[in-house]
Amino acid sequence: MDRFLPLVDAIIRGHRLSEADGDDVSQTVWLRLVEHLGDLREPAALPGWIRTTTRNECLRLLSARGRVRPVDPQDATGLDAVVDDVAGTDLLAAESRQLLREALASLPEARRALLLLLLADPPVGYEEISRRLGIPIGSIGPTRARALEQLRRTPALRRLAEVIS
Amino acid sequence: MTEPLNDDELMALLGEAVAEADAVSDRRRTAARAAFTWRSVDAELAELLHDSALDAGAAVRSGAGGGGEPRTLSFGHSGLTLEVEVDGETLLGQVIGTGSAASAPQAASVLLERPEADAVSAEADAAGFFRLERVRPGTVRFVVEQGGWSLTTPWVTL
Numbered sequence: 001m002d003r004f005l006p007l008v009d010a011i012i013r014g015h016r017l018s019e020a021d022g023d024d025v026s027q028t029v030w031l032r033l034v035e036h037l038g039d040l041r042e043p044a045a046l047p048g049w050i051r052t053t054t055r056n057e058c059l060r061l062l063s064a065r066g067r068v069r070p071v072d073p074q075d076a077t078g079l080d081a082v083v084d085d086v087a088g089t090d091l092l093a094a095e096s097r098q099l100l101r102e103a104l105a106s107l108p109e110a111r112r113a114l115l116l117l118l119l120a121d122p123p124v125g126y127e128e129i130s131r132r133l134g135i136p137i138g139s140i141g142p143t144r145a146r147a148l149e150q151l152r153r154t155p156a157l158r159r160l161a162e163v164i165s
Numbered sequence: 166m167t168e169p170l171n172d173d174e175l176m177a178l179l180g181e182a183v184a185e186a187d188a189v190s191d192r193r194r195t196a197a198r199a200a201f202t203w204r205s206v207d208a209e210l211a212e213l214l215h216d217s218a219l220d221a222g223a224a225v226r227s228g229a230g231g232g233g234e235p236r237t238l239s240f241g242h243s244g245l246t247l248e249v250e251v252d253g254e255t256l257l258g259q260v261i262g263t264g265s266a267a268s269a270p271q272a273a274s275v276l277l278e279r280p281e282a283d284a285v286s287a288e289a290d291a292a293g294f295f296r297l298e299r300v301r302p303g304t305v306r307f308v309v310e311q312g313g314w315s316l317t318t319p320w321v322t323l
Binding site for chain 2: 001004005006007008009010020021022023024025026027028030031032033034035038056057059060061063064096097100101104115116118119121144145148151152161
Protein backbone atom coordinates (compact mmCIF):
# COMPACT_ATOMS: atom_id res chain seq x y z
CA MET A 1 0.00 0.00 0.00
CA ASP A 2 2.81 2.40 0.91
CA ARG A 3 4.12 1.89 -2.61
CA PHE A 4 1.09 3.60 -4.10
CA LEU A 5 0.78 6.55 -1.71
CA PRO A 6 2.96 8.79 -3.92
CA LEU A 7 0.89 7.90 -7.00
CA VAL A 8 -2.34 8.85 -5.24
CA ASP A 9 -0.66 12.03 -4.01
CA ALA A 10 0.54 12.96 -7.49
CA ILE A 11 -2.87 12.40 -9.09
CA ILE A 12 -4.51 14.54 -6.39
CA ARG A 13 -1.91 17.27 -6.96
CA GLY A 14 -2.63 17.14 -10.67
CA HIS A 15 -6.27 18.01 -9.97
CA ARG A 16 -5.34 21.01 -7.83
CA LEU A 17 -7.60 20.23 -4.91
CA SER A 18 -7.17 22.10 -1.65
CA GLU A 19 -4.89 20.42 0.89
CA ALA A 20 -7.88 19.45 3.05
CA ASP A 21 -9.88 18.08 0.11
CA GLY A 22 -6.76 16.22 -1.00
CA ASP A 23 -6.49 14.59 2.41
CA ASP A 24 -10.14 13.54 2.17
CA VAL A 25 -9.77 12.08 -1.32
CA SER A 26 -6.66 10.19 -0.26
CA GLN A 27 -8.49 8.76 2.72
CA THR A 28 -11.53 7.80 0.64
CA VAL A 29 -9.32 6.00 -1.87
CA TRP A 30 -7.64 3.89 0.83
CA LEU A 31 -10.93 3.11 2.57
CA ARG A 32 -12.44 2.06 -0.75
CA LEU A 33 -9.41 -0.08 -1.46
CA VAL A 34 -9.94 -1.85 1.86
CA GLU A 35 -13.56 -2.49 0.83
CA HIS A 36 -12.41 -3.95 -2.47
CA LEU A 37 -9.42 -6.01 -1.37
CA GLY A 38 -11.52 -9.15 -1.63
CA ASP A 39 -12.44 -8.45 -5.28
CA LEU A 40 -8.92 -7.53 -6.36
CA ARG A 41 -7.41 -10.98 -6.68
CA GLU A 42 -4.93 -9.97 -9.35
CA PRO A 43 -2.14 -7.77 -7.91
CA ALA A 44 -1.38 -6.42 -11.38
CA ALA A 45 -4.84 -4.83 -11.43
CA LEU A 46 -4.08 -2.73 -8.36
CA PRO A 47 -2.28 0.27 -9.95
CA GLY A 48 -5.05 0.69 -12.52
CA TRP A 49 -7.74 0.42 -9.88
CA ILE A 50 -5.98 3.01 -7.68
CA ARG A 51 -5.45 5.38 -10.58
CA THR A 52 -9.06 5.21 -11.74
CA THR A 53 -10.50 5.49 -8.24
CA THR A 54 -8.30 8.45 -7.30
CA ARG A 55 -9.07 10.27 -10.52
CA ASN A 56 -12.81 9.69 -10.15
CA GLU A 57 -12.82 10.83 -6.54
CA CYS A 58 -10.93 14.00 -7.50
CA LEU A 59 -13.40 14.74 -10.27
CA ARG A 60 -16.42 14.11 -8.08
CA LEU A 61 -15.10 16.45 -5.43
CA LEU A 62 -14.15 19.13 -7.95
CA SER A 63 -17.62 18.88 -9.38
CA ALA A 64 -19.23 18.98 -5.92
CA ARG A 65 -17.17 22.06 -5.08
CA GLY A 66 -18.11 23.70 -8.37
CA ARG A 67 -14.48 24.05 -9.28
CA VAL A 68 -14.31 22.24 -12.59
CA ARG A 69 -13.57 24.43 -15.57
CA PRO A 70 -16.53 24.86 -17.91
CA VAL A 71 -16.58 22.53 -20.89
CA ASP A 72 -18.50 22.93 -24.11
CA PRO A 73 -22.08 21.74 -23.39
CA GLN A 74 -22.40 20.61 -27.02
CA ASP A 75 -19.54 18.25 -26.47
CA ALA A 76 -21.31 15.60 -24.40
CA THR A 77 -18.22 13.63 -23.43
CA GLY A 78 -18.64 14.82 -19.83
CA LEU A 79 -16.08 13.74 -17.28
CA ASP A 80 -13.63 12.19 -19.72
CA ALA A 81 -13.14 15.52 -21.42
CA VAL A 82 -12.46 17.11 -18.05
CA VAL A 83 -9.87 14.45 -17.19
CA ASP A 84 -7.91 15.10 -20.34
CA ASP A 85 -8.21 18.81 -19.83
CA VAL A 86 -7.19 18.96 -16.18
CA ALA A 87 -4.74 16.20 -15.62
CA GLY A 88 -3.93 14.16 -18.72
CA THR A 89 -0.23 14.95 -18.93
CA ASP A 90 0.17 15.05 -15.15
CA LEU A 91 -1.33 11.58 -14.96
CA LEU A 92 1.17 10.21 -17.47
CA ALA A 93 4.07 11.75 -15.58
CA ALA A 94 2.72 10.43 -12.28
CA GLU A 95 2.48 6.93 -13.73
CA SER A 96 6.01 7.17 -15.10
CA ARG A 97 7.34 8.08 -11.67
CA GLN A 98 5.38 5.19 -10.16
CA LEU A 99 7.05 2.81 -12.63
CA LEU A 100 10.46 4.24 -11.76
CA ARG A 101 9.82 3.61 -8.06
CA GLU A 102 8.65 0.07 -8.87
CA ALA A 103 11.82 -0.55 -10.85
CA LEU A 104 13.96 0.81 -8.05
CA ALA A 105 12.17 -1.34 -5.48
CA SER A 106 12.88 -4.46 -7.53
CA LEU A 107 16.67 -3.96 -7.52
CA PRO A 108 18.87 -5.92 -5.10
CA GLU A 109 19.22 -4.10 -1.77
CA ALA A 110 22.87 -3.07 -2.21
CA ARG A 111 22.31 -1.48 -5.62
CA ARG A 112 19.11 0.25 -4.54
CA ALA A 113 20.88 1.63 -1.45
CA LEU A 114 23.64 3.07 -3.60
CA LEU A 115 21.24 4.76 -6.01
CA LEU A 116 19.20 6.20 -3.12
CA LEU A 117 22.36 7.65 -1.55
CA LEU A 118 23.40 9.13 -4.89
CA LEU A 119 19.94 10.68 -5.20
CA ALA A 120 19.83 11.97 -1.63
CA ASP A 121 18.88 15.57 -1.10
CA PRO A 122 20.99 17.22 0.29
CA PRO A 123 23.71 15.29 -1.60
CA VAL A 124 25.88 12.74 0.20
CA GLY A 125 29.58 12.76 -0.72
CA TYR A 126 31.40 9.74 -2.22
CA GLU A 127 33.52 9.32 0.93
CA GLU A 128 30.42 9.13 3.09
CA ILE A 129 28.73 6.73 0.66
CA SER A 130 31.86 4.57 0.66
CA ARG A 131 31.87 4.53 4.46
CA ARG A 132 28.15 3.79 4.83
CA LEU A 133 27.98 1.03 2.24
CA GLY A 134 31.44 -0.38 2.94
CA ILE A 135 32.53 -0.19 -0.71
CA PRO A 136 35.63 1.49 -2.19
CA ILE A 137 35.11 4.97 -3.66
CA GLY A 138 36.44 3.69 -6.97
CA SER A 139 33.63 1.17 -7.32
CA ILE A 140 30.79 3.66 -6.81
CA GLY A 141 30.79 4.81 -10.44
CA PRO A 142 30.87 1.31 -12.00
CA THR A 143 28.28 0.03 -9.51
CA ARG A 144 25.99 2.95 -10.38
CA ALA A 145 26.33 2.10 -14.08
CA ARG A 146 25.54 -1.58 -13.46
CA ALA A 147 22.58 -0.67 -11.24
CA LEU A 148 21.12 1.60 -13.91
CA GLU A 149 21.68 -1.08 -16.55
CA GLN A 150 19.80 -3.56 -14.39
CA LEU A 151 17.09 -0.98 -13.80
CA ARG A 152 16.57 -0.59 -17.55
CA ARG A 153 15.96 -4.33 -17.87
CA THR A 154 13.21 -4.43 -15.20
CA PRO A 155 9.65 -5.08 -16.41
CA ALA A 156 8.60 -1.73 -14.88
CA LEU A 157 11.05 0.25 -17.01
CA ARG A 158 10.16 -1.71 -20.13
CA ARG A 159 6.58 -0.63 -19.51
CA LEU A 160 7.77 2.94 -18.94
CA ALA A 161 9.37 2.88 -22.38
CA GLU A 162 5.98 1.89 -23.81
CA VAL A 163 4.20 4.61 -21.85
CA ILE A 164 6.41 7.46 -23.07
CA SER A 165 6.80 6.38 -26.69
CA MET B 166 10.50 5.69 -31.00
CA THR B 167 12.14 7.98 -28.47
CA GLU B 168 15.84 7.99 -27.63
CA PRO B 169 16.73 5.80 -24.69
CA LEU B 170 17.62 7.79 -21.58
CA ASN B 171 21.28 8.12 -20.71
CA ASP B 172 22.45 7.46 -17.15
CA ASP B 173 22.26 11.08 -16.00
CA GLU B 174 18.78 11.57 -17.47
CA LEU B 175 17.60 8.37 -15.83
CA MET B 176 19.08 9.48 -12.49
CA ALA B 177 17.30 12.84 -12.78
CA LEU B 178 13.94 11.09 -13.33
CA LEU B 179 14.65 8.70 -10.46
CA GLY B 180 15.38 11.71 -8.26
CA GLU B 181 11.94 13.15 -9.03
CA ALA B 182 10.27 9.81 -8.37
CA VAL B 183 12.01 9.36 -5.04
CA ALA B 184 11.31 12.97 -4.01
CA GLU B 185 7.63 12.44 -4.74
CA ALA B 186 7.56 9.46 -2.38
CA ASP B 187 9.34 11.49 0.31
CA ALA B 188 6.83 14.31 -0.11
CA VAL B 189 3.82 12.26 1.03
CA SER B 190 2.69 13.88 4.26
CA ASP B 191 2.73 11.88 7.48
CA ARG B 192 -0.92 12.81 7.83
CA ARG B 193 -1.87 11.02 4.61
CA ARG B 194 0.44 8.11 5.35
CA THR B 195 -1.10 7.60 8.78
CA ALA B 196 -4.65 7.93 7.47
CA ALA B 197 -3.93 5.39 4.73
CA ARG B 198 -2.60 2.86 7.24
CA ALA B 199 -5.54 3.47 9.56
CA ALA B 200 -7.90 2.66 6.67
CA PHE B 201 -7.00 -1.01 7.08
CA THR B 202 -8.56 -1.13 10.55
CA TRP B 203 -11.92 -0.57 8.79
CA ARG B 204 -11.69 -3.84 6.98
CA SER B 205 -14.88 -5.82 7.50
CA VAL B 206 -14.86 -9.06 5.65
CA ASP B 207 -18.53 -9.94 5.91
CA ALA B 208 -20.17 -6.60 5.19
CA GLU B 209 -21.91 -6.49 1.85
CA LEU B 210 -21.89 -2.97 0.55
CA ALA B 211 -24.71 -1.02 -0.95
CA GLU B 212 -24.27 0.11 -4.51
CA LEU B 213 -23.88 3.77 -5.36
CA LEU B 214 -26.85 4.16 -7.71
CA HIS B 215 -26.44 7.81 -8.48
CA ASP B 216 -24.18 10.76 -7.65
CA SER B 217 -25.08 14.13 -9.12
CA ALA B 218 -21.38 15.01 -9.09
CA LEU B 219 -20.84 12.28 -11.68
CA ASP B 220 -23.57 13.40 -14.07
CA ALA B 221 -22.38 14.22 -17.53
CA GLY B 222 -22.79 17.97 -17.59
CA ALA B 223 -22.42 18.41 -13.83
CA ALA B 224 -19.10 20.04 -14.54
CA VAL B 225 -20.76 22.39 -16.99
CA ARG B 226 -23.46 23.43 -14.56
CA SER B 227 -21.23 23.86 -11.58
CA GLY B 228 -18.51 25.52 -13.60
CA ALA B 229 -20.96 28.11 -14.79
CA GLY B 230 -23.10 28.40 -11.69
CA GLY B 231 -20.49 28.18 -8.94
CA GLY B 232 -21.68 24.88 -7.49
CA GLY B 233 -24.98 26.24 -6.21
CA GLU B 234 -26.95 23.05 -6.60
CA PRO B 235 -27.04 20.57 -3.74
CA ARG B 236 -25.30 17.29 -4.37
CA THR B 237 -27.54 14.25 -4.37
CA LEU B 238 -26.45 10.66 -3.83
CA SER B 239 -28.45 7.46 -3.75
CA PHE B 240 -27.47 4.00 -2.59
CA GLY B 241 -29.32 0.71 -2.75
CA HIS B 242 -28.97 -2.72 -1.27
CA SER B 243 -31.39 -5.64 -0.98
CA GLY B 244 -34.62 -4.03 0.06
CA LEU B 245 -33.40 -0.60 1.16
CA THR B 246 -32.62 2.57 -0.70
CA LEU B 247 -30.95 5.61 0.82
CA GLU B 248 -31.16 9.00 -0.81
CA VAL B 249 -29.26 11.98 0.52
CA GLU B 250 -29.00 15.59 -0.47
CA VAL B 251 -26.06 17.63 0.78
CA ASP B 252 -26.57 21.39 0.83
CA GLY B 253 -23.73 23.16 2.59
CA GLU B 254 -23.58 21.57 6.03
CA THR B 255 -27.16 20.34 6.01
CA LEU B 256 -27.82 16.80 4.96
CA LEU B 257 -31.37 15.70 4.17
CA GLY B 258 -32.05 12.06 3.57
CA GLN B 259 -34.73 9.49 3.01
CA VAL B 260 -34.70 5.78 3.65
CA ILE B 261 -37.01 3.92 1.32
CA GLY B 262 -37.84 0.32 2.05
CA THR B 263 -38.72 -1.88 -0.86
CA GLY B 264 -40.13 -5.36 -0.48
CA SER B 265 -40.55 -6.57 3.09
CA ALA B 266 -38.47 -3.73 4.59
CA ALA B 267 -41.24 -1.39 3.44
CA SER B 268 -43.66 -2.93 5.93
CA ALA B 269 -41.23 -2.81 8.88
CA PRO B 270 -43.04 -1.24 11.83
CA GLN B 271 -39.95 0.52 13.21
CA ALA B 272 -38.57 3.74 11.81
CA ALA B 273 -35.15 3.56 10.19
CA SER B 274 -32.02 4.63 12.04
CA VAL B 275 -29.11 6.17 10.21
CA LEU B 276 -25.46 6.40 11.25
CA LEU B 277 -23.06 8.79 9.58
CA GLU B 278 -19.61 7.26 10.09
CA ARG B 279 -16.21 8.91 9.70
CA PRO B 280 -12.85 7.15 9.87
CA GLU B 281 -11.45 9.55 12.48
CA ALA B 282 -14.45 10.79 14.43
CA ASP B 283 -17.42 9.43 16.34
CA ALA B 284 -20.43 8.44 14.29
CA VAL B 285 -23.47 10.73 14.29
CA SER B 286 -26.91 9.15 14.37
CA ALA B 287 -30.35 10.19 13.23
CA GLU B 288 -33.80 8.62 13.43
CA ALA B 289 -35.93 8.75 10.35
CA ASP B 290 -39.60 9.74 10.65
CA ALA B 291 -42.47 7.50 9.58
CA ALA B 292 -41.97 8.50 5.96
CA GLY B 293 -38.26 7.70 6.18
CA PHE B 294 -37.01 11.29 6.20
CA PHE B 295 -34.11 12.39 8.37
CA ARG B 296 -31.92 15.45 8.72
CA LEU B 297 -28.36 16.02 9.92
CA GLU B 298 -26.88 19.44 10.63
CA ARG B 299 -23.29 20.66 10.82
CA VAL B 300 -22.09 17.97 8.44
CA ARG B 301 -18.48 18.89 7.71
CA PRO B 302 -16.71 17.98 4.47
CA GLY B 303 -14.73 14.77 4.60
CA THR B 304 -14.83 11.04 4.06
CA VAL B 305 -18.07 9.44 5.26
CA ARG B 306 -20.27 6.44 4.88
CA PHE B 307 -23.83 5.69 5.98
CA VAL B 308 -25.15 2.70 7.85
CA VAL B 309 -28.94 2.34 7.76
CA GLU B 310 -30.98 -0.13 9.76
CA GLN B 311 -34.65 -0.82 9.54
CA GLY B 312 -36.59 -3.77 10.83
CA GLY B 313 -33.67 -6.18 10.62
CA TRP B 314 -32.55 -4.92 7.23
CA SER B 315 -29.36 -2.97 7.00
CA LEU B 316 -27.42 -1.10 4.39
CA THR B 317 -23.80 0.06 4.52
CA THR B 318 -22.70 2.43 1.80
CA PRO B 319 -19.26 2.64 0.23
CA TRP B 320 -17.07 5.50 1.50
CA VAL B 321 -17.66 8.79 -0.26
CA THR B 322 -16.03 12.21 0.00
CA LEU B 323 -18.44 15.00 0.88
